[in-house]
Every structure is written in C-alpha cells, then in structure tokens.
Amino acid sequence: MQRQKRTTIYDIALKLNLAASSVSRALSNSNKVNAATKALVLKTAAEMNYQHNAMASNLRKGNNPTIGVVVPRINQNFFSNIIAGIEEVTYKKGYNLIICQSNELHAREVDCVNALVNQHVSCIIISIAAETGPYEHLQQVLDHQIRLIQFDRVVEELDTFKVINNNEKASYEAVTHLIEQGYRRIALLEGPQQLDIFRHRKEGYLAALRKHNIPVLEELMCENAWTKELGAEATAQLLGLENPPDAIFASTSDFSALGVLEVATNKGIQIPKDLGICGYSNEPFTELTSPSITTIDQYSISMGKTIANLYFQEMEGLEFNVEPKIVSIKPKVIVRKSTQRIPGVNTTA
Amino acid sequence: MQRQKRTTIYDIALKLNLAASSVSRALSNSNKVNAATKALVLKTAAEMNYQHNAMASNLRKGNNPTIGVVVPRINQNFFSNIIAGIEEVTYKKGYNLIICQSNELHAREVDCVNALVNQHVSCIIISIAAETGPYEHLQQVLDHQIRLIQFDRVVEELDTFKVINNNEKASYEAVTHLIEQGYRRIALLEGPQQLDIFRHRKEGYLAALRKHNIPVLEELMCENAWTKELGAEATAQLLGLENPPDAIFASTSDFSALGVLEVATNKGIQIPKDLGICGYSNEPFTELTSPSITTIDQYSISMGKTIANLYFQEMEGLEFNVEPKIVSIKPKVIVRKSTQRIPGVNTTA
DNA sequence: AAAAACAGGGCAATCGATTGCAAAACAAAA
DNA sequence: TTTTGTTTTGCAATCGATTGCCCTGTTTTT
Numbered sequence: 038m039q040r041q042k043r044t045t046i047y048d049i050a051l052k053l054n055l056a057a058s059s060v061s062r063a064l065s066n067s068n069k070v071n072a073a074t075k076a077l078v079l080k081t082a083a084e085m086n087y088q089h090n091a092m093a094s095n096l097r098k099g100n101n102p103t104i105g106v107v108v109p110r111i112n113q114n115f116f117s118n119i120i121a122g123i124e125e126v127t128y129k130k131g132y133n134l135i136i137c138q139s140n141e142l143h144a145r146e147v148d149c150v151n152a153l154v155n156q157h158v159s160c161i162i163i164s165i166a167a168e169t170g171p172y173e174h175l176q177q178v179l180d181h182q183i184r185l186i187q188f189d190r191v192v193e194e195l196d197t198f199k200v201i202n203n204n205e206k207a208s209y210e211a212v213t214h215l216i217e218q219g220y221r222r223i224a225l226l227e228g229p230q231q232l233d234i235f236r237h238r239k240e241g242y243l244a245a246l247r248k249h250n251i252p253v254l255e256e257l258m259c260e261n262a263w264t265k266e267l268g269a270e271a272t273a274q275l276l277g278l279e280n281p282p283d284a285i286f287a288s289t290s291d292f293s294a295l296g297v298l299e300v301a302t303n304k305g306i307q308i309p310k311d312l313g314i315c316g317y318s319n320e321p322f323t324e325l326t327s328p329s330i331t332t333i334d335q336y337s338i339s340m341g342k343t344i345a346n347l348y349f350q351e352m353e354g355l356e357f358n359v360e361p362k363i364v365s366i367k368p369k370v371i372v373r374k375s376t377q378r379i380p381g382v383n384t385t386a
Numbered sequence: 387m388q389r390q391k392r393t394t395i396y397d398i399a400l401k402l403n404l405a406a407s408s409v410s411r412a413l414s415n416s417n418k419v420n421a422a423t424k425a426l427v428l429k430t431a432a433e434m435n436y437q438h439n440a441m442a443s444n445l446r447k448g449n450n451p452t453i454g455v456v457v458p459r460i461n462q463n464f465f466s467n468i469i470a471g472i473e474e475v476t477y478k479k480g481y482n483l484i485i486c487q488s489n490e491l492h493a494r495e496v497d498c499v500n501a502l503v504n505q506h507v508s509c510i511i512i513s514i515a516a517e518t519g520p521y522e523h524l525q526q527v528l529d530h531q532i533r534l535i536q537f538d539r540v541v542e543e544l545d546t547f548k549v550i551n552n553n554e555k556a557s558y559e560a561v562t563h564l565i566e567q568g569y570r571r572i573a574l575l576e577g578p579q580q581l582d583i584f585r586h587r588k589e590g591y592l593a594a595l596r597k598h599n600i601p602v603l604e605e606l607m608c609e610n611a612w613t614k615e616l617g618a619e620a621t622a623q624l625l626g627l628e629n630p631p632d633a634i635f636a637s638t639s640d641f642s643a644l645g646v647l648e649v650a651t652n653k654g655i656q657i658p659k660d661l662g663i664c665g666y667s668n669e670p671f672t673e674l675t676s677p678s679i680t681t682i683d684q685y686s687i688s689m690g691k692t693i694a695n696l697y698f699q700e701m702e703g704l705e706f707n708v709e710p711k712i713v714s715i716k717p718k719v720i721v722r723k724s725t726q727r728i729p730g731v732n733t734t735a
Numbered sequence: 736a737a738a739a740a741c742a743g744g745g746c747a748a749t750c751g752a753t754t755g756c757a758a759a760a761c762a763a764a765a
Numbered sequence: 766t767t768t769t770g771t772t773t774t775g776c777a778a779t780c781g782a783t784t785g786c787c788c789t790g791t792t793t794t795t
Contacts (some may be wrong), residue, residue, distance in 0.1 A: 043530065061782060071743060090528060091504040092445045092775055093781035097750050101485075112470040112687070114461070121461040124487055128494075133501060135452075136485045138473055154481060181392065181437055291448040295674070307590060324672040325644070330765045338461070377617075394751055410752060422774055442751035447778050518772045 053081055064089070065282070093155075103133040106152035107163040109141045109190075109375065114320050115337050117378045119188070122341020123162065131158070143170035150174045153183075159379070160184035160348050167194060169231045188344050190232050197362045198351070200344045204234050207333050207368035208241025208288055209248075211315050214331070214370055216249050218278060218378045220284035220313045223251070224263035224275050226297070228289040235263075238288040238317070263289035268296030276304060281323050284313035291316035291323050294330050298375070314375040323334040328374035333366045393436040413438065444506075451483040453697065454502035456512040458539075460487045463669050464686050465513070468537070469680070470703065471690020472484075479698060481508070483515070484574055492519035499523045502532075509533040509697050511586055514541060518580045533701045537693050539581050547700070548712045549693045554581050554683050556717040557590025557637055560664050563680070565598050567727045569633035570663045572600070573624050575611035576637040587637040587666070607629050611619060612638035617645030626651060633662035633725070640665035640672050643679050662725040677723035684717045 046060040053060070055074070062070045064080035070078075095101045108116040120136060122151055127134050135158065137149035146166045150242045153161050154177065162177050164187070172192045179197070188200040215223050225242050228235030239258075247252050256278060262271040268287055275282055287294035294316030298308065306312050308328055316323055319334035343364060351362060395409040402409070404423070411419045412416030412427035419427075442452045453476055457465040476483050484507065486498035495515045502510050503526065513536070520715035521541045527534045528546070537549040554585050564572050574591050588607075595602050605627060611620040611728060617636055624631055636643035643665030647657065655661050657677055667673055692713060700711060 043781095046783095047781075057782080058746080060742055062744085065783085069743070074743080086526075089504050090445075090506060090781055092441055092450060093750090094783075095750095096441045096752095097781080097783045098447055099750065111473060112466040114431075114537070117461040117466040119485065120485070124460060124485065128486070128772075131501075133484050135482050136473065137468070137477070137483070149477075152480075153428060155438050156482065157439060157441055172484065180435060189404065213426070243391065280517055307771085310625075317417075322674050325671045326674050327676045383707065392751095395753095396751075406752080407754075407776080408774055410754085411774090423773080439751055442780090443753075444780095445782095446751080446753045448780065493766070653759085 043090070044082075044085045045090070046087075046207050049081055049087060050080060051086060052085070053077060055372060070155075087264075101157045101159060102131060103135055103156065103158045104345070105135045105137065105149075105156065105158040105161045107137045107139055107146060107149045107153070107161065109139050109164065109166050115189075115318055116228060118337035119164075119341040119344070122338040122343075123345045125338075126345035126349070138185070139166040141167045143168045147174045150160045150178060154181050158183065160186065160352065162186045162188065162344055162348075164189045165232075167229050167232060174191045182357055184348060186347060188340070188343055190234050193233050194367060196361055197359045198347055200340060200347060201363065201365055202234070202335050202340075203365045203367045204237035205241040205244070205372065207317075208238040208286075209245045210241075211288075211317075211333055211370050212242050212286060213249075213330075214372060215286065215313055215315060215376060216245065216251065218284075218313060218376055220281065220376075220378075221251060222254070222257065222282045223284045223286055223313075224257040224259065224282035226268055226271055226285065226287040226289055226293050227258060227260050227262040229261055235289065242286060242288065262287070263293055265292040265296040267300075268293030269300045270296075272297045272300040276301070276306070282316070283311070286315045288317055290318040291318045291330065291332055293317075294332065294375075295322070295326065298326060298330065309376050309378050310367035311373065313378070319371055321373075323373065326375075331373045331376040332371050333368045334371050336366060340366055390560060392439070393431075393434045393451065394439070394623055395436075398427060398430055398436060400435060401434070403424060409508050417430055425667075438719065450479060450506045452484055452505065452507045453509045453511060453694070454484045454486065454498075454499045454505065454507040456486045456498045456502070458488050458490045458511065458513060460485060464684060467686035468513075468690040468693070471687040471692075472694045474691075475691050475694035475698070481682060482555060488515040490516045492517045496523045501528060503527060503530055503657075507696055508533060509535065511537065511693055511697075513538045514581075516578050516581060525550055531706055533697060533706075535693055537689070539583050542582055545710055547696060547710045549689060550649075550695060550712065550714055551583070551684050551689075552714045552716045553586035554590040554593070556666075556719065557587040557635075558594045559590075560636060560637075560666075560719050561591050561594035561719060562598075562636065564633045564662055564664060565594065565600065567633075567658070567662060567725055569725075570600060570664075571603070571606065571629065571631040572633045573574060573606040573631035573636055575617055575620055575634065575636040575642050576607060576609050577612040578610060584638065591637065606683060611636070612642055614641040614645040614648075617642030618649045619645075621646045621649040625650070625655070632660065633664070635664045637666055640667045640669040640679060640681055642666075643672070643681070643724075644675065647675060647679065658723065658725050658727050660729070664725055668720055672720075672722065674711075675724075680722045680725040681720050682717045683720050689715055 046057045050057040051062045059070055060078050063075045124134055139146035143166050175195055186198045191199050227239055230236055259271040262268050285297050287297055294314055297314050301312050316330050316332040319332045323330040323332045395406045399406040399409045408419055409427050450471035473483055524544055535547045540548050548643050576588055579585055605696050608620040611617050631696045634646050636646055643663055646663050650661050665681040668681045672679040672681045
C-alpha cells in the first residue's frame, strides 16, 4: 500500500518560497506574519489540500486535547446519555472524545485506561465496572499527571474529582413515598454490594424504614437482583413467602423492576393496589409499561455536561494539585402508576 | 502549571547507559536485542513509571490506529448499539475509537469529519445527518486517503464501502404481513425523503401494495412524521378522514408508532382489531407497550460488528483503490400484538 | 539625522519514538 | 590465527508542527 504523501507545511513553504515557520504562523493566525502572506498561505494550503496534522502538533505542544471515557456499557441508556452530555460540551471546546467500554470486566477496564494513558489524553472520565478489583490503574492515571474524574460508580477511597448521584437520598425519598402510599412490607432488590452506589441505595432504604419505625426484615432484602431475569427470580421468591411484601423497591435498575412487574402481573397481582413497584434510572420504557413504573431520574444528559464542565472549569490548564471537588446531584423520584394507591398524595418533587 | 516531565525512552537509556534505539527495540520486543537487556529495560521502565507515548509513535510510524465514528445521536438506541458493536471489534484489534455526534446538523457533521481527518484516523465510519447538504467533506476524507465506511443512512452517489439495511425489503415484508392480517387501507408515516433509507422504505410499502393490487392512496401517506409528536399529529389527521385507514405503518421509527398508539388508544380504537400498528427499529419499549408493537429489528449490535470487521478484513493495510463493497443486511419483522388479528397466521420470520 | 521601536520573516532546536545503516562484539568455521 | 557469519548495540535521520531567538528592513521618536 503506497499512499501518496500528505501535504505538509514544508510543501507549502517550498512552493511559496517561505520558511516553514512562517507557514505555521500563518496557519495558526499568528500576528507575527503579514496579512498578505497569511492570505496567500491560506489560499495555497486550500489549493494543495493541506490538512493540519494533529499528531505532530500535539506532540510538539505536549498536550492532547482529547478526553477519554470509560463506561461499563456504551449502549445502556444511562451511559449513552452521559456520553452524549459530555460530547455536547467537549465538542464546543474543540476536544475529541475517545470512548471505551469495560463490559463490566475489571481486566478490560485496566486495558482501556492504559490505552488512554498511552494516548496522553488530558482527562479520563470513568465509571467503574461491576467486577471491581485493585485500582492501581486509576492511581497510575494520577501519577501520570492525567486528570481523573470518576462518576456514578466511584472508588470512594481514591481522592479524585467525582460526580455522583446522591443515591442514599434518592433511595430514602423513594421508600418514603412508598410508605406515604401506605405500603408497609417493602422489599429491596439490591445490586452488587461491592459497588458503592448500591450500598448507598440500601442505606437510604434502611434509613427511611427506621425513620418511620418500620421493622427491617432480612427476608425482604434480596442480594444481586440487578437484571430483569434476576429481578423476576427474586420476585417469584418474595411472593412465595408466607408474609409476602406489599411493595418492591428494585433499587438496582428499571430492568429489574420490569422483571418484578412481569412476574407479578402473571400471578394476577393487582398493581399498585396489592403490590407497589419502584425502579431506578427512569429508563424510557418505564413510562410505557402498564401500569407505568415509578422510578428515579438521574438527569443523565445534564450529568454528562456537569462532568465535562468540571474538567474545563476546574482542571484544564490549572494546577494539578488542587483539592478534588465532589459534585453530588440529587436524583428525582418520578411517581407513576405502579405506586399510586392514594390518588391525591404525591411525594416531594 | 508545571507538570513534571514524563519518563521517555531517553531517560531509560541514560540510566542504563544504553542507546535510545535499543530501549525502543526492547520495549517493542524486537528480536534484535539481547534477552537480558530486554528484561532489564522492561524492569527499569516499570520502575521509572514509563508509559509509551502513542503520539510520538504514531507520528513516526505515520499511522494512527484509531477509528472515528460520526453518528446523528450517540444516545439513540440504534446508534449506541452500533457503537457498542464496533467497539467490541476495535478493542480486540487494539484500535481506539473517537466518537462524535452531528446532532442531525450538517454543519456539525462537517466539523466532526474535519476533526477526524486532522487526527489522521485510519478510518471514518459515518451515518449522515438528517439535515443533508453537499458531501464534499466526505469526498475530502477519500482524497486524504482515509478509509470511509457509510452505514444505514448513506450518500448513495458516493462510491464508498457501505453497510446498509435492506429497508425496501423489510418494509415490503412488514406491509405484506399487514395485508396477510387482512388490513387493506394501510397508511404510511414517512421520514424525511432526502434520506435514502426513508425513500427505500416507502418504495417497499408501495411495492407490497402493488403486488397485492391494493390501490395506493395519496391521502394515506404522511410526510415527515418521524417523531412521537409528529406521529401523533399525523394519526389524529388520518383517523379524522372520511375513510380512515385500518392500519398505520410508522416506517420512520418506533417512537412515531408510539405516537400512533397513544392517539388511537385515547380515541378508544381497538388495536389490533380496528387498527394495526407497525413501527420500525425494535426499540426495547415496543415489547412493553400494550399492546406490544410489531416492528422491524435491524440487528444493530451485529451490524456494528460487521462494519468494523469490514474495515479490518477489506481495508486495513490493503490497497486504497479496491472496489468498495456494499453489505446489505436484511432486517427482520418482529410480529407482536399490535398487528395480530388472525392468531394463527404469522409472517415469514 | 541618529536612535529606538517594531514588523515580518528565517534558523534551528524540539517534542518522543522508530528504523536503516553502520559498527562493534562475539561465536563459528577455515 | 585469520576469516566469515551472527548478534547485539549505537548513530543519526525522520515523522510534521511549533517556538525562542536572531536578523533585516521599515517606521517612529527625539
């Protein structure tokens, strides 16, 4: 494969009998070059089909206006919204976005992070995989003076910028809403407890129960029910109890809640009358099920923007050793039919 | 901001009293360097926290193992699945993925493409924006010897590799299914006709009607009904006709079909008995509505893989001027309740 | 008219890794 | 011991753009 050489500033310089430095200055619109020359260079560059070589430029300038993003799955509503939000901001700043997915695997996450460090990106934005492991790779990022922002699922011990949802608070409010609707035996579907977000959601659940003097029952808490299938399984089990729950809070995801809904519906259980269901994430489909599912919106697109802005406002070009900020976003409970037993009463917006 | 210098191969060379070239060879596992030295270099590199500089390397080697992807919207199910599929393949090949979204705007698409050309990416994968315009920017890509793969929404005139869905065929089959179910006055919700995909879908619709000797009625074809809102509007209008349709094929998207469903349901129309509804894309929610919506699956994740494989199998490292291939994928009609009037009869799978 | 300020442009080093070629070191063959 | 062959290593150019410094005219100031 013999690709013909691209036009470089030297080619332009040669043609115009100029020095490459002048061409470079003309192209970067420096004021150290005559307006006429500038125009000539620009014109010639266009004619010769010149394209700026970002690799060479970045190498010389020692910085790469690129941000790397590592998420568990690109095609998950929450994450693709986050990415869209980030892109919206980085695009305006002329930054590129390199995207990787860990597929929830720790080894792959490490791989992705290393590739990004090799690229000398300016910043790495990450939400860690469910399969956690040592976090040396993240420490490495910092050691290499690359900015690091963790979001949603974070390694708490690691002292970095973070953008998180106040999962505990959201969870607390969701459960409070259930209680206000008269539910008393509220089951919890938990996610993998090695992830902080799921621990926090559980804490919110427990806090709400305690606050209202409702006993916490071990039998009503199901570990690792974070897919539709696992949610369905857990539900089948819960509904088979001698004293089944009157509400299920699928704190893991709306998919899990969907599993709950299907099993319950198949059993002929009336929702919300006999069983309340609350999910998490405000996936688009929650509005469309029958009944529609109460859930928690995480403002994912705007969260993505917040993350990117954090970089540009607090980190770009500034000292490396500033005190990391932690931004906490309060998610919002979206009340829908799956939990509305008492028509008039609504939870706090 | 004074960031301390990163370790380079020169630093390692200095420390070990070697030449940089040897260090480079050791790190790239060349067989032109002694095993002992190799081990020593590797060890020292690790100790000194060395990280390979991809920018310098790519510059020297004159290639950038990176693929750029431009899509209208990152957070649209179809596209995020495509991206996930592409990533799956490129990750294994050690390629990076730069993602941009055009937001359906032509100017922004041009911007994104230019940025990718500047980066000297190896390949650009694109699905064009709804707001079309001149396609010089794509011609430019080819002029710069960068591989170009168009997918889904393509500029037909442009002679490049393409991965497309056989929209006409899919559409034909969907309408045929409607006819088999006894629907006779089938309305069509069209998308922007400057996009080839929507033209093809319309052709499939027309072909199916003709094939079954069903008259084509202008009043049953609605232009530009490709969002939920527009779909709803169009439906309201259609159902107000003296002779309303008995089925609506929302060839634009499932969102549009959702609009149809809502309006029809609100009017108390029985689905599928009095009105059949068919969407396009197999969005996850189509399974969840009541009734569930018949739609067309585009195998998006596997399509993403196909696209990436096309690059690696047909283009990477090969001659630039090979005859572009066009891969056509046949989407599949997913029959659900919104069109099943006759329980037994099913369409071809 | 001499001095100072400034505009415009060129020279050459630099960013960090790679690689063709040459040199050195060592082993094997004559 | 000399010659030939094979490893191993070093030298220096290269990829393409940027930038500090210097040089040459021209304009402004005194």
